[in-house]
Structures are given as C-alpha cells and as structure tokens.
Amino acid sequence: MPETRKNTAAAVADPRAGRVRAVIDAVLPCVDAGRFAVKRVAGEPFHVEAHCFTDGHDVLRVVLQWREETQESFHEVEMRLRHNDEWLGSFTPPAPGRYVYTVTAWVDHFESWRHELERRVDEEDVRIAVLVGAHLLEEAAARAKGADQQALKQWAAQLSEAAAQHHASDLKTLALNPSLAELARRYPDRSLAVTHPVLLPLVADRERARYSTWYELFPRSASPEPGRHGTFKDVEALLPYVAEMGFDVLYFPPIHPIGRTRRKGKNNTLVAQADDVGSPWAIGAAEGGHKDILPELGTLEDFRRLVARARDFGIEIALDIAFQCAPDHPYVKDHPQWFRWRPDGTVQYAENPPKKYQDIYPFNFETEDWPALWRELKSVFDHWIAQGVRIFRVDNPHTKSFLFWEWVITHLKREHPDLILLSEAFTRPKVMHRLAKLGFTQSYTYYTWRNTKQELIDYFTELSQGPGREYFRPNVWPNTPDILHERLQSGERATFMARLVLAATLAANYGLYGPAYELMESAPLKPGSEEYLNSEKYQLRHWDRDRPDSLKPFIARVNRIRRENPALQSDWSLKFFPIDNEHLIAYGKRSDDGENVILTVVNLDPHFPQSGWLAVDLAWLGVDPHLPYQVHDLLSEQRFTWHGERNFILLDPRHSPAHVLRLRRRVRSEQDFDYFD
Numbered sequence: 001m002p003e004t005r006k007n008t009a010a011a012v013a014d015p016r017a018g019r020v021r022a023v024i025d026a027v028l029p030c031v032d033a034g035r036f037a038v039k040r041v042a043g044e045p046f047h048v049e050a051h052c053f054t055d056g057h058d059v060l061r062v063v064l065q066w067r068e069e070t071q072e073s074f075h076e077v078e079m080r081l082r083h084n085d086e087w088l089g090s091f092t093p094p095a096p097g098r099y100v101y102t103v104t105a106w107v108d109h110f111e112s113w114r115h116e117l118e119r120r121v122d123e124e125d126v127r128i129a130v131l132v133g134a135h136l137l138e139e140a141a142a143r144a145k146g147a148d149q150q151a152l153k154q155w156a157a158q159l160s161e162a163a164a165q166h167h168a169s170d171l172k173t174l175a176l177n178p179s180l181a182e183l184a185r186r187y188p189d190r191s192l193a194v195t196h197p198v199l200l201p202l203v204a205d206r207e208r209a210r211y212s213t214w215y216e217l218f219p220r221s222a223s224p225e226p227g228r229h230g231t232f233k234d235v236e237a238l239l240p241y242v243a244e245m246g247f248d249v250l251y252f253p254p255i256h257p258i259g260r261t262r263r264k265g266k267n268n269t270l271v272a273q274a275d276d277v278g279s280p281w282a283i284g285a286a287e288g289g290h291k292d293i294l295p296e297l298g299t300l301e302d303f304r305r306l307v308a309r310a311r312d313f314g315i316e317i318a319l320d321i322a323f324q325c326a327p328d329h330p331y332v333k334d335h336p337q338w339f340r341w342r343p344d345g346t347v348q349y350a351e352n353p354p355k356k357y358q359d360i361y362p363f364n365f366e367t368e369d370w371p372a373l374w375r376e377l378k379s380v381f382d383h384w385i386a387q388g389v390r391i392f393r394v395d396n397p398h399t400k401s402f403l404f405w406e407w408v409i410t411h412l413k414r415e416h417p418d419l420i421l422l423s424e425a426f427t428r429p430k431v432m433h434r435l436a437k438l439g440f441t442q443s444y445t446y447y448t449w450r451n452t453k454q455e456l457i458d459y460f461t462e463l464s465q466g467p468g469r470e471y472f473r474p475n476v477w478p479n480t481p482d483i484l485h486e487r488l489q490s491g492e493r494a495t496f497m498a499r500l501v502l503a504a505t506l507a508a509n510y511g512l513y514g515p516a517y518e519l520m521e522s523a524p525l526k527p528g529s530e531e532y533l534n535s536e537k538y539q540l541r542h543w544d545r546d547r548p549d550s551l552k553p554f555i556a557r558v559n560r561i562r563r564e565n566p567a568l569q570s571d572w573s574l575k576f577f578p579i580d581n582e583h584l585i586a587y588g589k590r591s592d593d594g595e596n597v598i599l600t601v602v603n604l605d606p607h608f609p610q611s612g613w614l615a616v617d618l619a620w621l622g623v624d625p626h627l628p629y630q631v632h633d634l635l636s637e638q639r640f641t642w643h644g645e646r647n648f649i650l651l652d653p654r655h656s657p658a659h660v661l662r663l664r665r666r667v668r669s670e671q672d673f674d675y676f677d
C-alpha cells in the first residue's frame with residue numbers, strides 16, 4: 001500500500017489521530033532525514049532546533065527527548081520558543097556513544113488559558129475564564145499525585161470560590177500566580193501530543209575527534225644509523241622529538257609483513273632488487289598478514305610497549321588499515337574465494353585510477369562468502385584494538401564496499417565508542433561525504449590542492465558552514481607520502497611555513513608527513529609528478545632530524561598556539577575578513593564563550609613582502625568600537641595596538657609569512673587602570 005494511504009488508514013484507526021493539532025515541521029540538525037547520524041563531542045552541548053506550530057493561536061509546549069541508543073527511557077528537555085515558530089533545546093551527551101533524539105509537541109490548554117487570561121479586561125470575561133482555569137486545574141490534579149495533587153485541587157477550589165467574589169484585577173493576580181503555574185506545568189495533558197516520527201541518531205565522539213594534531217612517519221626509516229632498518233624501539237627513541245613538536249597522534253603506514261611477489265622497487269619501479277624493502281601497503285607474506293608485524297620492525301611486545309610509552313608523552317599511535325593483499329598473503333591461499341580470479345588463473349591488481357597498484361590484489365566484495373570476509377576484516381580491527389590502538393587511518397575506503405563500512409564501523413563503535421577512524425579517500429566529493437555519513441570520524445580533504453586565496457575561502461567556507469559539517473570532520477594535510485604538491489616542490493621555506501600555518505589554523509584536525517615536511521623535502525620523482533623522489537614508500541630513508549634549518553621549532557610553536565587557544569580547536573566559528581591584497585588572506589576563529597579570539601593573516605606570496613588594509617568585524621570580535629585593542633602575534637611575540645575596523649598589515653616572508661594574532665581587549669581592573677587582558 002502506498003505510504004500516504006497507509007498513513008490515512010492508520011489515522012482513521014486511531015480515534016485520537018484526527019484531534020491532534022500540533023505540527024512538527026522539522027527537527028534540526030538531521031542528516032538525510034535521519035538515515036545517518038549527526039556527529040558531536042561527548043560532554044559538549046548539542047543544540048536542537050524544531051519548527052513547530054498549530055492552527056490558530058493556542059500555545060504549544062515542545063520537548064526535546066533523548067536517550068542512549070540502547071536505553072529505553074528518554075530524558076526530556078523543555079524547548080523554548082526563539083521566534084518564528086522555531087524552538088530551541090539542547091542536551092549534553094555525557095559519554096562517547098550513540099544516542100537518539102526526537103521532539104514532541106502538543107497544544108497546551110493550560111498555557112493557552114493563561115495567555116488568554118492575561119489579555120482579558122472585561123469583568124465577566126475574566127470571571128468565566130477563571131472558572132475555565134479552575135476546571136483545567138482539576139484535570140491537572142487528576143494527573144498529579146501526593147502533595148502536588150492536593151495543591152492543585154486547592155488552587156482549583158480557590159479559583160472557583162474567588163470567581164464569585166473578587167474583582168477582575170484581583171482574580172487575574174490570583175489566577176496568574178507564577179509558582180502555581182509552574183506546578184500545573186508539571187502535569188500537562190499530553191493525550192493529543194505528536195512526536196516527530198523519526199528517532200534521529202547522534203554519534204558523540206571523544207574530544208580528539210574534533211581536535212587532533214597528526215604526525216605520520218615510516219617506522220622503518222626511524223633508525224639513527226644510515227642503512228639500518230628502523231624498529232619500534234627506534235620510534236620509541238623518537239617520541240620526545242614528536243612530542244616536542246606538539247603532535248598528539250603518531251600515525252604509521254602499515255607495519256605488517258610485505259609481499260615479495262611483484263614487490264615494487266625504489267621509485268615505484270615494477271621490478272625490485274634483492275635488497276628492496278617494498279611498499280608497506282603490499283600487505284602479506286610467508287611471515288603473516290594483517291594481524292602480524294614485519295619482523296624487522298620488532299615484536300608484538302615491542303609494539304605494545306611503544307603504544308604505552310607514547311601514551312606517557314600524550315601521544316596516541318594510529319595504525320593504517322589497508323584492506324588489500326600482496327599475492328603472498330596467507331588469505332590468498334586460505335581463502336581464494338575472497339578474490340576475483342580471471343580465466344587465466346590470475347587476479348587483476350588493485351587500482352585507484354589513474355594510480356596502479358601492481359603489487360596488491362583487491363578483495364572481491366561481491367564474493368558469496370562475504371559474511372566470512374566481513375567478519376575476518378572486522379577481526380583485524382579487533383586485533384589491533386586489543387593491542388591498545390584506538391585510532392585508525394583507513395586506506396582508500398572508497399575502493400571497498402560501502403555496506404561493509406557501515407556494518408563494521410557501527411559494530412566497532414558500539415563496542416568501542418572511543419574509536420577514531422580517519423577516511424583516506426581523495427575522491428569525488430559525494431563519495432567522500434557518503435563515507436563520512438557511514439561513520440568515519442574524520443575525513444581527508446582537498447586542502448593540499450587549495451592554494452589561492454579564493455580557493456581557500458570557498459573551500460573552508462564550505463567545510464565549516466555547509467550542511468556537510470554535521471557529519472564530515474575535515475582533517476587537512478599540507479603533504480602526505482603520496483602528495484608533494486607543486487607549490488612545495490619550490491622548496492621555499494616561506495611556502496612550507498605558510499601552508500603549515502594555514503592547515504593548523506583553518507582546521508582543528510590537521511596532520512603532516514614528516515620528517516619530509518620539517519626538513520622541507522621538495523624533489524619530485526619527475527617534473528609534473530606529485531610523488532616524492534626516493535620516496536620512503538619504496539625504500540629506507542635516513543633523516544638528519546637535527547638539521548639546523550629544520551622547521552621543527554616553528555611547528556612546535558604553531559602546535560603550542562593551537563593547544564593554548566581553544567578558538568583553534570574547533571572549525572565552525574571560522575570567519576574570513578576582507579583584506580585588500582590578493583596575496584593576503586585573513587580570518588578569525590573564536591571559542592564558544594567568545595573569550596578566546598584568534599585572527600590569522602597569511603602572506604601567500606613566498607617571495608615578496610605584501611601589505612594591505614584588513615577590515616575586521618568589531619562586533620564579531622567583541623571589541624568596543626570606542627576603545628583601542630591589542631593584537632598579540634603569538635608567532636613573533638610582537639604586539640600591535642589597533643583602533644577601529646581597518647588596520648594595516650605588512651608581512652615579509654623572509655621573516656614570517658603569517659601573523660597568528662590573539663585578541664587582547666582593553667579592560668579596567670579593580671584598581672581602575674587600563675590594561676589588555
């Protein structure tokens with residue numbers, strides 16, 4: 001039966017249905033009418049808006065209802081009318097997990113009566129209205145119990161009695177007594193209430209989902225001795241280095257045994273030499289597969305110790321989940337049905353067009369044995385979770401089945417609500433968004449390829465203000481082992497600094513691939529290529545991390561600024577400000593309470609000083625237009641006193657391509673002298 005006819009039939013069957021007058025037109029936020037979850041952070045208020053009204057001018061009451069997904073009873077929060085039939089309410093999900101919320105509304109006869117009585121002046125009208133009120137209070141008393149019931153009955157009797165004796169103004173004072181109204185409000189008649197038909201889902205993550213600072217390194221290049229394969233113990237020795245730079249997530253490309261058949265050689269060559277180490281994403285060899293560790297890196301014990309040591313430095317280890325197999329992977333022999341075999345007995349290698357991955361087989365998600373495949377892949381996550389890992393970067397998720405992702409993420413997050421999954425899908429926007437909707441906590445973005453002022457403004461406005469922000473949390477990277485953008489190929493220090501400042505201040509989640517970044521590695525494989533020359537993807541590298549020109553101190557400062565300024569730890573407050581120079585970009589971010597305000601200005605031209613007049617919005621900054629204010633450059637420690645909206649900016653890339661300015665408003669102290677806070 002068509003949906004509308006079913007509804008009509010149900011309405012006729014329910015004797016109440018035709019009497020319901022409250023309408024819930026929309027409940028926001030919601031993603032695809034409730035098909036997917038909105039994302040927020042546990043411990044932070046979640047604001048809900050409902051569009052509710054009724055015919056005529058009776059008064060509505062509207063409540064927001066929410067509960068943990070697995071609980072049965074709802075918590076209820078009264079919503080308040082803002083204007084224009086828009087009702088607001090909020091609740092704070094107490095812990096990471098899945099929640100549901102909805103809205104219930106009803107025409108409230110008691111509130112309507114009060115509203116009506118307030119407007120009455122005619123003595124006889126007031127008297128009748130008061131009698132009506134007495135009747136409503138008796139009804140409320142019938143719904144109440146104990147002392148409340150007695151109080152309501154008493155009030156009803158008082159009103160009936162008073163109606164016969166008192167003047168209109170006394171009657172009104174008596175009837176509109178606010179504390180008695182409060183009591184009556186607790187016992188509303190909800191028999192004709194309507195509830196929004198969809199229980200909307202909400203995923204509450206832990207804080208690191210909103211604010212995280214990632215550093216990617218290849219453990220095999222962590223050795224202090226040139227030519228020796230790095231180990232987890234070497235990475236342990238690098239933890240202070242990573243911590244000093246202020247990173248809180250340390251992410252490794254796959255750490256598993258690497259296939260030998262079709263192993264790739266240095267610089268992505270298709271024939272490996274005897275000493276070539278292969279690509280870590282070519283997972284699986286005689287030594288094992290996705291649950292095993294490449295013996296050269298160390299043992300499972302070493303790994304567990306590294307995870308624990310990292311935690312002492314405030315760093316979480318993130319692993320790469322790359323669901324694909326080198327031809328030598330044990331799965332290929334043990335579960336041949338998980339691969340698509342061609343008539344000639346071969347498997348077509350994996351691709352992410354135009355890239356070709358000749359050294360790996362993709363799984364066939366159309367296999368009839370899919371339940372076993374799904375369970376096995378989930379057990380890979382389970383295995384690493386059992387070793388203490390809670391953050392995963394998922395390789396190329398768009399080349400695997402969407403149904404699988406929804407299933408596996410739902411189950412994993414139900415069991416471990418603190419999991420963070422970063423989706424590495426540099427593909428079509430709609431596909432990236434679908435993956436985020438399916439449950440990925442964070443998503444890679446196109447930031448790497450957004451370089452001009454207008455590109456950055458358009459892209460970050462979309463990310464921070466567009467409807468996708470309800471479920472798509474950007475994680476922006478100025479470089480990755482796969483992407484050495486043309487701009488960075490110039491090797492200019494100012495460009496590396498500017499791209500870093502942009503990433504770190506435009507996005508609350510950002511990461512970089514080091515030490516290539518801090519050492520400003522800039523040589524491409526060949527002209528026009530975005531691949532690094534002598535990429536660590538195919539060979540060991542030895543890095544001189546102590547090089548005097550390293551950007552390490554600069555990165556450490558930028559990350560410290562992020563840590564000390566809540567304005568930079570979330571995305572939605574971003575606001576761009578006009579500045580009359582195409583090479584200068586300016587924007588602000590502020591904390592939820594408006595106390596912490598950061599203005600960033602970046603010179604996108606690495607060669608020349610650029611200057612311009614910046615126009616800020618004083619009301620947005622929370623600055624009194626009649627007082628001067630100070631901006632404190634947290635990069636250079638310079639302080640500038642500004643007046644009014646328009647202020648002059650000059651940025652010389654030879655010194656610093658950016659200002660990260662903390663607003664210091666003028667305040668008056670108790671001793672009555674002025675200072676900047």
Ligand SMILES: O=P(O)(O)O[C@H]1O[C@H](CO)[C@@H](O[C@H]2O[C@H](CO)[C@@H](O)[C@H](O)[C@H]2O)[C@H](O)[C@H]1O
Nearest residue numbers: 279281282352356357358359360395396482537
């Ligand atoms: O496809 P993307 O560009 O998003 O990159 C990710 O996935 C690739 C496949 O896992 C991975 O590619 C690397 O590993 C392949 C398998 O060993 C190898 O054939 C490629 O040459 C190598 O770049 C890429 O690193 C990863 O980020």
